[in-house]
Amino acid sequence: MSTTTIDTQSLYRRIEHVVPEVEWAGFEADIEAINRLKKERNAVILAHNYQTPEIFHCVADIVGDSLALARESVDVEADVIVMAGVHFMAETTKMLNPDRTVLIPDLRAGCSLAESITATDVRGLRETYPGVPIVTYVNTSAAVKAESDICCTSGNAIKVVESLGVDRVIMLPDEYLAQNIAAQTDVEVITWAGHCEVHERFSPGDIEQIRTDHPGAVVVAHPECPPEVIAVSDMSGSTAQMLNFVETTKPAKVALITECSMSDNIAAGMPEVEFVRPCNLCPHMKRITLANIRRALETMSHPVEIDPDVADRARLAVQRMLDVK
Numbered sequence: 001m002s003t004t005t006i007d008t009q010s011l012y013r014r015i016e017h018v019v020p021e022v023e024w025a026g027f028e029a030d031i032e033a034i035n036r037l038k039k040e041r042n043a044v045i046l047a048h049n050y051q052t053p054e055i056f057h058c059v060a061d062i063v064g065d066s067l068a069l070a071r072e073s074v075d076v077e078a079d080v081i082v083m084a085g086v087h088f089m090a091e092t093t094k095m096l097n098p099d100r101t102v103l104i105p106d107l108r109a110g111c112s113l114a115e116s117i118t119a120t121d122v123r124g125l126r127e128t129y130p131g132v133p134i135v136t137y138v139n140t141s142a143a144v145k146a147e148s149d150i151c152c153t154s155g156n157a158i159k160v161v162e163s164l165g166v167d168r169v170i171m172l173p174d175e176y177l178a179q180n181i182a183a184q185t186d187v188e189v190i191t192w193a194g195h196c197e198v199h200e201r202f203s204p205g206d207i208e209q210i211r212t213d214h215p216g217a218v219v220v221a222h223p224e225c226p227p228e229v230i231a232v233s234d235m236s237g238s239t240a241q242m243l244n245f246v247e248t249t250k251p252a253k254v255a256l257i258t259e260c261s262m263s264d265n266i267a268a269g270m271p272e273v274e275f276v277r278p279c280n281l282c283p284h285m286k287r288i289t290l291a292n293i294r295r296a297l298e299t300m301s302h303p304v305e306i307d308p309d310v311a312d313r314a315r316l317a318v319q320r321m322l323d324v325k
């Protein structure tokens with residue numbers, strides 16, 4: 001049997017600006033085990049931008065926003081995909097990779113947006129607004145996607161809405177994302193009252209306070225924030241678009257109005273940028289830890305399964321989104 005020793009010190013150097021050495025000592029054994037288990041299982045780890053730096057930088061094979069994870073999951077060469085993210089992301093990965101085993105390390109990693117709407121609600125909307133296309137944010141269950149015409153993410157929502165060539169769409173379930181998109185298009189957008197429990201907590205007062213306390217800070221906000229927050233921010237975009245903005249413009253000082261780990265993950269590679277951290281934690285994303293990723297690979301838990309009929313219909317809505325250029 002051959003063994004490979006992982007150079008954990010070089011992994012630590014990736015995150016030394018954001019993770020103190022004393023914390024690292026508690027991560028090393030799991031990181032070593034996960035990297036060994038990935039080889040044994042022929043597995044890859046997909047990690048959302050909101051995962052903690054030791055997951056994002058030290059065990060993940062593919063990182064990104066919801067759109068990138070969905071797109072890139074189909075190109076991996078692996079038998080097993082571990083989703084270091086939330087349940088709807090694992091479901092989207094499974095519907096795009098029906099022949100692979102997709103694992104979610106903690107079944108409780110949910111999402112307040114996905115919880116805000118059911119398939120029955122979507123059927124009700126279709127009856128109320130006959131003929132109006134239903135654009136569904138990927139932050140929903142497979143059952144809700146299956147009732148939809150097309151999906152979108154925060155990274156492509158405007159393109160998706162405008163690709164339909166209609167005057168009116170239903171966009172669900174995130175009311176604020178829908179309102180923020182409506183502000184950028186002539187298409188009328190019918191909304192649903194779902195909210196992200198992380199982003200809805202930011203207020204224009206928070207931004208005002210940041211500008212007073214940190215003069216010159218560039219404010220970048222996720223479009224799940226209320227429209228009044230976006231109105232007083234300098235830039236808005238998906239988590240990948242936020243990262244790209246910081247990497248290309250290299251502001252001296254920046255405030256990311258989103259989940260806490262985003263700043264840590266970017267700061268790890270950009271010590272020259274000062275990050276103001278008015279963040280909110282996503283309790284669902286934080287269910288995923290090194291310890292349960294390791295357990296997932298050791299015990300192959302928890303495999304994601306979707307009813308085949310639901311998966312077929314949901315895949316169509318996701319595929320239509322991926323086909324929008």
Ligand code: 13P
Nearest residue numbers: 065066067153154238239
């Ligand atoms: P994106 O990474 O697609 O911007 O989504 C943010 C989010 O809240 C995912 O749960």
Ligand code: SF4
Nearest residue numbers: 111112196197198282
């Ligand atoms: Fe859901 Fe908000 Fe958490 Fe994203 S940050 S998983 S939208 S609750």
